[in-house]
Amino acid sequence: MPETNTSEHDLSELTTPEVEAILDAEDAALDERGSLTSDFVYQVRERIGEDDADGVLDLVEDLKPADVADLIEQLGEEDTKSFIRLVGAELPAGALAELEDGARDTVIDALTTEQLAEAVTELDTDEAAFVLEDMTQEDRDEVLAEMPIADRLAVRAALEYGEETAGRIMQRDVFAAPGYWNVGQIIDRLRSAERLPETFYDVYVVDPTYKIIGLVPLSRFVKAKRDTKIENLIEDEPVIIDAGMDQEEVAYLFEKYNLISAPVIDEGRRLVGMITVDDVVEIVHSEADEDMLALAGINDDNSINVPIRKVARSRFVWLLVNLGTAILASVVIGIFDGTIEQMVALAILMPIVASMGGNAGTQTMTVAVRNLSTRTLTAATAVRAVYKETAVSALNGVAFAVLMGAAAALWYLLLAGQSAADAWALGGVLAAAMIINMLCAGLAGILIPLALDRAGQDPAVSSAVFVTTVTDIVGFSAFLGLAAVFLVG
Amino acid sequence: MPETNTSEHDLSELTTPEVEAILDAEDAALDERGSLTSDFVYQVRERIGEDDADGVLDLVEDLKPADVADLIEQLGEEDTKSFIRLVGAELPAGALAELEDGARDTVIDALTTEQLAEAVTELDTDEAAFVLEDMTQEDRDEVLAEMPIADRLAVRAALEYGEETAGRIMQRDVFAAPGYWNVGQIIDRLRSAERLPETFYDVYVVDPTYKIIGLVPLSRFVKAKRDTKIENLIEDEPVIIDAGMDQEEVAYLFEKYNLISAPVIDEGRRLVGMITVDDVVEIVHSEADEDMLALAGINDDNSINVPIRKVARSRFVWLLVNLGTAILASVVIGIFDGTIEQMVALAILMPIVASMGGNAGTQTMTVAVRNLSTRTLTAATAVRAVYKETAVSALNGVAFAVLMGAAAALWYLLLAGQSAADAWALGGVLAAAMIINMLCAGLAGILIPLALDRAGQDPAVSSAVFVTTVTDIVGFSAFLGLAAVFLVG
Structure with missing residues (x-):
């Protein structure tokens, strides 16, 4: 086979999968480092300019929410407004949680109250609180009023905790089991239960007063026999987080002890939520960035979408x-x-x-x-x-x-x-x-x-x-x- | 009850758990922020000075490995050497992986080859490679020669990959299942299998050539009925990492897509390992720190234990x-x-x-x-x-x-x-x-x-x-x- 390079290849000489691979690569939204290509951003911009809603949706429908967020951050204020007008209700809710502050403000302004309420309802409580926390009381109440009652109450409860505290970044849906249950009982319960967190990494073991006795990682749990009592699977002393703890402390504990999830307790030491490592990775990054920027005399958000x-x-x-x-x-x-x-x-x-x-x-x-x-x-x-x-x-x-x-x-x-x-x-x-x-x-x-x-x-x-x-x-x-x-x- | 403060309390007026809480707090190795107290470090130093091996062991035996590492980092070179001499084989292997470079060099020098080999054998492959990577070829070979053959080969294989690549930070034990297996079959296999990773967060689903089809988070897996085919539980396109990828790229993908674990593939696109988020948190932190230090003209390790x-x-x-x-x-x-x-x-x-x-x-x-x-x-x-x-x-x-x-x-x-x-x-x-x-x-x-x-x-x-x-x-x-x-x- 002759040498080929992507700019000039004779497609007729190649097999079908090879042709597809080349066409894919030319169309790819992401480069080999996982960033959006400028070509792709340019294409989206062009369709926005042509007011081509279907064309824009075509381009972005396969993107993951984090990539949609990246795209919006690169569009700039005017194009973002048009983008939201064209995409509207099709905007993946997850993208809202991934946006930097400046870009998120623009998106929130461009969405209707109903669209915003719908998107926020789809998010986890902690993400929803994060999206709503910078809005004015009045705007926030309007959005909350459009949400189903259960979600509304959960978000309101999250917002009761101070910004940057464990209570604000925790998820409120937790799966906990009493210590005397066995693995079989818990599996049966998991298969039938309704309000479970979408993703979790540990079974939280509690006493009758809902205090944490220990954690059992799911990988240990699935390896155990059905008749094993869950409390016998607890190995280490668990790291437990107070709801009022500063998020920087939380990140420190996660990093130090290599935690994946940690239970959050209230003043009465009762289990009220859980923090997972994916939220913490962002805190670790932003705290380190904050130090670097602060040393240079930058103490506010200076990201590319701030006026x-x-x-x-x-x-x-x-x-x-x-x-x-x-x-x-x-x-x-x-x-x-x-x-x-x-x-x-x-x-x-x-x-x-x-x-x-x-x-x-x-x-x-x-x-x-x-x-x-x-x-x-x-x-x-x-x-x-x-x-x-x-x-x-x-x-x-x-x-x-x-x-x-x-x-x-x-x-x-x-x-x-x-x-x-x-x-x-x-x-x-x-x-x-x-x-x-x-x-x-x-x-x-x-x-x-x-x-x-x-x-x-x-x-x-x-x-x-x-x-x-x-x-x-x-x-x-x-x-x-x-x-x-x-x-x- | 009269006002109490920790320095002057009348223990007779308090209930037993209250007394215990106060005594605990006075003895505590960790302050409320989760850092070692200077009092505690001072006590350890004192016992080291008295050459009191039992006293030192008494103090540190309840510490988690990360806290032992913190302790060593605070001891300084001379006290670290004495500490290792006194603690010897009782040093928790995990602490080795948590140490900063400067302190780790001191500890490695102070351990005998046998002690070091024993500790390294207890670690995951990626941690073992991390500990051994900065040693001279000769020293490293001596340690490897003391290790059991299976671990030795695994560590050698890890060291084949370049420093700071995905291959170096991945774990080689992975749990993967063919797509046509059902949940029940997989649970039975998990309960009986031997060489499983200690902790994992997803079931990796592979085709007959060991190529990744998708990931099923354990929390979704445990909620599914026994007769569900595993491939029907796959939801999203998986994010897959090349073994040669730079660790900074890996961290970027984990942070962007909120990953907990990701499969690593070789050039033949076959599954060879897995990277978990706990390794990535440290990379995220150290990369951000590196930028901050580099801007100030510091391009080498300047931590407190470097000469x-x-x-x-x-x-x-x-x-x-x-x-x-x-x-x-x-x-x-x-x-x-x-x-x-x-x-x-x-x-x-x-x-x-x-x-x-x-x-x-x-x-x-x-x-x-x-x-x-x-x-x-x-x-x-x-x-x-x-x-x-x-x-x-x-x-x-x-x-x-x-x-x-x-x-x-x-x-x-x-x-x-x-x-x-x-x-x-x-x-x-x-x-x-x-x-x-x-x-x-x-x-x-x-x-x-x-x-x-x-x-x-x-x-x-x-x-x-x-x-x-x-x-x-x-x-x-x-x-x-x-x-x-x-x-x-």
């Missing part, structure tokens, strides 16, 4: 705080304006000292924030961590001081034609300032996140501005101050 | 690259030394322009890196994203130009006693430079990560240095250049 004004406003605040820091640094430089006037070389070299300190501080701080969030930086390890970061800063501080001090001295000796004594004095001052600043950078990089964490603040949100303030001010004042004493005098 | 020299060396490289950038910026300033000599105010204000650009660029870049990794920034949305970031930068650029231009002008007018014309000219130059730099910062912040991603590079690793270079050079040259033309001349 420009809102994004600009959310970033303005951080830039304003940074302006304060920069002005402070300028004031420090201003103190030494006489010194700079006598030796312009100082103005040329001073950004190097500040920048190296800033970078060393950012490295240390990022590691500290990360270790605080994975809880390897704790009260028990704090002293060791501070010692270690100080040592690392000292080592690199000396290394760069030698490197840069020598380079500056040689530059001024050879290229600027200064006297050897002057050039080496300048190099020495630069080197000393560099060591001082990198050492302070390391200390600030670890002590500031530690202090913020101890004070109950999120270290990711405000560490960066404090660390930069320290490295700028120490950098400029150490370098210019030493220069004023030793070089200019 | 100081190694950490210092890994950070040195990034600082050296940054030094290059800083020197480049200095060269730019050096071009304008004559200008600065005539007007020292420029040296005082120039860091503000560079710093605001740097921060605006970092904001944009971090959002871009994050959106690339969540795949919402794609070929289909790139143009919209660039437009949006440019607009955001322009808005904030103008806002800060007005703010800072006016502030600088007033300062020089009122405090430094300059003429009105000179002060406003300076403010105007500062404002113009600020707009230029923040606009360039926004463009660089989005275009550089996009370009790196298009070129197949990880945008998290090298974007920051390019963006800072742009904002420093544009910032200094725009401000000093405009000043040279309009202010000094």
Whole structure:
């Protein structure tokens, strides 16, 4: 068979399945990495432009809900509105739960109250609460009024729990069995029961007061004989979640103990719901992303479907705080304006000292924030961590001081034609300032996140501005101050 | 009942369960957030210091493996060695798989080959491969030689797949059933089969050539009647993973489609293993952490148990690259030394322009890196994203130009006693430079990560240095250049 490539192949030479494979690949909505192809998005856009409802439905009907959500996120506001108008009630409910906030707002606005109520009813309680939580009270009540009473009550109950708590992300349908039942009885019950969760991974074993005794993974359950008592299949102490627990804590426990599902209990320690790992994966991801964005001064949703004004406003605040820091640094430089006037070389070299300190501080701080969030930086390890970061800063501080001090001295000796004594004095001052600043950078990089964490603040949100303030001010004042004493005098 | 607090309570007034609860809480290894208390770590350390093997075992015997791993990570190198010497063969095998790299190296060194082989044999294949993958070929062979033949072969086979591929993280024991079997037959088989995975979440349904037809979640399986054919319980198209797929892709698919387990196939499309969500949660977390650390110039493991020299060396490289950038910026300033000599105010204000650009660029870049990794920034949305970031930068650029231009002008007018014309000219130059730099910062912040991603590079690793270079050079040259033309001349 001759070499074929997808752009020019003689279909007549190929067998039917080969032809199909090629045609499939050319039409595929997803690339080999599982992302939507831009060709596909383009095709959808084109049909939206032609107001071709059937054409759009044709393209999206085989997509999984998560892919429909991805598609919508890529369409942009105008096309999303038209897309919803064309697709209407055919929008898979699951896609609503998968959308990012910005895009979901657009979709919710574009759906009629009836369509939205219908979609929300199809979702699990936790997903429904998630979709409705950002709406105004009034809009939410309208949607709830259109829902069947049982679902309405379940969603209302979920919304009673605070945002980002276990109660909000749990599912309320749980399958629990008393400890004295045997496997056969439970299987028979499962086969006939009606209001069961669609998917579950463990049989929750409870006592007569509906308190959790233990968990039996389904894989252990199906391997057991019919006459085995379920309580005899319990192996480990179960990890149990309080309904009021913060979702970040929940994610921490799931990750630490490799949980698939965990029972949720109320204040009376009675079983009220279950959290499954699929909800947790998203929390793990978004919490880690939040830290990364917060370190860069982004504390609001900045995803691609949030309006420009809102994004600009959310970033303005951080830039304003940074302006304060920069002005402070300028004031420090201003103190030494006489010194700079006598030796312009100082103005040329001073950004190097500040920048190296800033970078060393950012490295240390990022590691500290990360270790605080994975809880390897704790009260028990704090002293060791501070010692270690100080040592690392000292080592690199000396290394760069030698490197840069020598380079500056040689530059001024050879290229600027200064006297050897002057050039080496300048190099020495630069080197000393560099060591001082990198050492302070390391200390600030670890002590500031530690202090913020101890004070109950999120270290990711405000560490960066404090660390930069320290490295700028120490950098400029150490370098210019030493220069004023030793070089200019 | 009078108010009680845990430090001073009259035990005689309380009922037995209340007393027990208080005593439990005082002894607890874990705090209410599920982390080890420093008191507990301290107690363990004390007994290690006293060489009290029984005392140490007493304390740790009730801990879950993940908590033992946390404990070891907090002990530090010396105490870890003593801990392993005292605990020896009693170390729960699971803890090995949960340790961070630095601490695991210490533990592996401290265990005898026999102890290590025994522990590794207890682990799942994927965990065993994970523990052994960083050892030298020779050490690894020694450990493998001590293992039972079946486990040895399984681990060897896992190690054949590249690091961070699906083949490496998959489990090789899978439960699969032919499509024509019914539920009753499968249950009977499960109850009698021997080499079953310890935990599984789906029945994999295969054709006679061992190709995957579909998945049946156990919760659907246990609800079905005995005479139902398993293939009739398949609902969705299964998500299937190639053994060679990168683990980051695997995590993406799990997160996108809310998977709990997925079958892994070889090049012949035959079922060879399964990946479960608990492995994926850790990948999701570590990939997000990697991005965050990479943006700060940390590309190696910097966790608390990595030696100081190694950490210092890994950070040195990034600082050296940054030094290059800083020197480049200095060269730019050096071009304008004559200008600065005539007007020292420029040296005082120039860091503000560079710093605001740097921060605006970092904001944009971090959002871009994050959106690339969540795949919402794609070929289909790139143009919209660039437009949006440019607009955001322009808005904030103008806002800060007005703010800072006016502030600088007033300062020089009122405090430094300059003429009105000179002060406003300076403010105007500062404002113009600020707009230029923040606009360039926004463009660089989005275009550089996009370009790196298009070129197949990880945008998290090298974007920051390019963006800072742009904002420093544009910032200094725009401000000093405009000043040279309009202010000094």
